[in-house]
Amino acid sequence: MTSPEFSRLFDVRQLEGKSLKLEPTAQERAALAQRFGLVRIDRLVAVLSLTRTGLVVVANGTLDARI
Numbered sequence: 001m002t003s004p005e006f007s008r009l010f011d012v013r014q015l016e017g018k019s020l021k022l023e024p025t026a027q028e029r030a031a032l033a034q035r036f037g038l039v040r041i042d043r044l045v046a047v048l049s050l051t052r053t054g055l056v057v058v059a060n061g062t063l064d065a066r067i
Contacts, residue, residue, distance in 0.1 A: 005031035
């Protein structure tokens with residue numbers, strides 16, 4: 001199994017109810033573009049809020065991309 005091009009680990013307990021912004025580096029965007037057969041990805045930003053019920057985590061938010 002290969003490593004994902006864009007991955008972040010965090011403790012949901014510390015982020016629950018807070019806004020979280022995820023944005024890949026230029027190198028990660030290039031790797032994602034290659035994987036999906038795109039010329040390039042100029043922007044990829046997710047702004048999320050997390051809620052947790054037991055072992056279930058739900059993410060709600062927006063994804064902004066420029067390809």
